[in-house]
Amino acid sequence: xxxxxxxxxxxxxxxxxxxxxxxxxxxxxxxxxxxxxxxxxxxxxxxxxxxxxxxxxxxxxxxxxxxxxxxxxxxxxxxxxxxxxxxxxxxxxxxxxxxxxxxxxxxxxxxxxxxxxxxxxxxxxxxxxxxxxxxxxxxxxxxxxxxxxxxxxxxxxxxxxxxxxxxxxxxxxxxxxxxxxxxxxxxxxxxxxxxxxxxxxxxxxxxxxxxxxxxxxxxxxxxxxxxxxxxxxxxxxxxxxxxxxxxxxxxxxxxxxxxxxxxxxxxxxxxxxxxxxxxxxxxxxxxxxxxxxxxxxxxxxxxxxxxxxxxxxxxxxxxxxxxxxxxxxxxxxxxxxxxx
Numbered sequence: 613x614x615x616x617x618x619x620x621x622x623x624x625x626x627x628x629x630x631x632x633x634x635x636x637x638x639x640x641x642x643x644x645x646x647x648x649x650x651x652x653x654x655x656x657x658x659x660x661x662x663x664x665x666x667x668x669x670x671x672x673x674x675x676x677x678x679x680x681x682x683x684x685x686x687x688x689x690x691x692x693x694x695x696x697x698x699x700x701x702x703x704x705x706x707x708x709x710x711x712x713x714x715x716x717x718x719x720x721x722x723x724x725x726x727x728x729x730x731x732x733x734x735x736x737x738x739x740x741x742x743x744x745x746x747x748x749x750x751x752x753x754x755x756x757x758x759x760x761x762x763x764x765x766x767x768x769x770x771x772x773x774x775x776x777x778x779x780x781x782x783x784x785x786x787x788x789x790x791x792x793x794x795x796x797x798x799x800x801x802x803x804x805x806x807x808x809x810x811x812x813x814x815x816x817x818x819x820x821x822x823x824x825x826x827x828x829x830x831x832x833x834x835x836x837x838x839x840x841x842x843x844x845x846x847x848x849x850x851x852x853x854x855x856x857x858x859x860x861x862x863x864x865x866x867x868x869x870x871x872x873x874x875x876x877x878x879x880x881x882x883x884x885x886x887x888x889x890x891x892x893x894x895x896x897x898x899x900x901x902x903x904x905x906x907x908x909x910x911x912x913x914x915x916x917x918x919x920x921x922x923x924x925x926x927x928x929x930x931x932x933x934x935x936x937x938x939x940x941x942x943x944x945x946x947x948x949x950x951x952x
Contacts, residue, residue, distance in 0.1 A: 635665050636662045636665035636672070637666075639659075639661055639662035639665065640658075640659070640669075640671065640672055640675070642658050643656075643659045644675065646658065647675065647678075652679045652682045655679045656676065659672055659675055659679060663676060670699065670701055670702070670703075670706075673692060673693070673696050674693070674696070674705060674709060677689050677709050677710075681709065681713050681716065684716075686713050687717075689709075689713045690710070690713045690714070693706060693713060694710075697726075703734075704730060704737040704739060704740050705739075707726060707727065707729070707730030707733075707740055708740065708743060711723055711726055711727055711743050711744075712743075714726060715747065720747065720751060723747055724744075724747065727743065727747065728744075737766075738763045738764075738766065738767025738768075738769070738772070739767075740763075741759045741760065741762050742759070742763050742772040742773045744759045745757070745758075745760040745763070745776055749780075756780070757777065760776045761773075761777060764777060764793070764944065765944040768938075768939035768940070768941060768943070768944070769938055769939060771797055771800040774796050774797035775806055778793045778794040778797055778810055778813060779810075781793065782813045782817060785824075787817040787821040787824070788821070788834070788838050788841060790813060790814070790817040791814060791818065792841075792884065794810045794811075794813055795814060795884060796939060797810050798810055798814070799887070799937040800937055800939075808908060811905070811907060811908045812908045814904070814905070815856070818856050818905075821845070822852040822856060835945070835946070837880050837946075840879075840880065844868055844871050844872055844876060845864075845868055847867070847868075848867050851863050851864045851867070852864065857905070858901050858902050858904075858905040858909055858914075861905055862897065862898050862901040862902075865888065865897075866897060869889050869892055872885055873885075873889055880945060882943055882945075883938070888900075894931075896924065896927060896931060898924065899921065899925055899927070900928060902914060902917050902918075902921075903928065903932075
């Protein structure tokens with residue numbers, strides 16, 4: 613009889629804790645619904661109730677800290693995220709949220725320490741390299757580029773490091789990496805508000821790279837990948853005589869790819885150039901270049917092109933929507949001194 617009572621009590625306790633867990637999960641999901649709607653006050657209210665049901669739940673705590681941050685209650689946000697930042701199960705998102713809070717509080721030294729700590733724990737986190745780079749850039753520290761480069765090397769699928777690196781190189785004399793990183797970025801992130809911005813920099817960099825004859829004279833100062841890239845590109849220089857536009861760029865880039873795969877591709881396998889070759893073979897390279905450059909060179913001319921080349925445009929659009937562009941590891945060819 614006693615055994616039976618103990619068994620019933622055990623079942624009751626288990627059911628009680630399961631019910632509590634389920635309630636916390638349901639509350640958390642409700643809170644996330646409020647977050648998606650932008651109702652951060654209600655989200656915070658419900659998250660606090662969920663945390664009472666499930667104390668210590670790291671996902672609830674992260675969302676609660678984020679909601680305080682979005683409500684500009686940064687003191688509470690920092691207190692909340694500090695509950696988990698030193699825990700063994702803290703992920704890189706914990707450090708991201710904490711970094712944003714420190715920046716909002718203008719506690720930049722603490723933020724710097726936090727990112728260093730986070731990157732020591734998560735050395736392959738593209739998002740942390742990116743945000744640390746943005747912190748350094750805001751502090752007018754040019755070593756920001758080392759963080760973005762490291763992020764590209766360690767996490768080649770994370771787009772924001774390419775975005776910031778492209779903008780950095782655009783304001784320097786180095787247009788090689790503006791071109792390469794810019795094109796990678798618009799393929800990783802092809803439908804956001806940042807895409808048109810980078811397309812403009814990409815087109816302008818092609819114009820500048822062919823007008824800067826000194827750049828080709830200083831090829832020997834570049835690393836081996838950059839040397840081969842510039843030498844192969846410079847072979848197409850005569851095609852730029854009539855100006856840089858989507859049509860001339862299609863010709864220049866077609867010949868570049870054919871030359872690249874006639875030698876350099878063996879030493880320097882590169883997903884971006886593989887993708888260009890694929891488009892060329894499948895008859896979509898013209899449409900791709902129109903999408904890449906025509907939309908920013910002359911929108912009306914681009915719209916006319918899509919009308920007169922409707923089949924090509926539709927084929928490329930369907931292909932682009934159905935593919936996922938990824939840069940594999942170990943295709944990093946821009947070595948810089950490691951970051952701070």
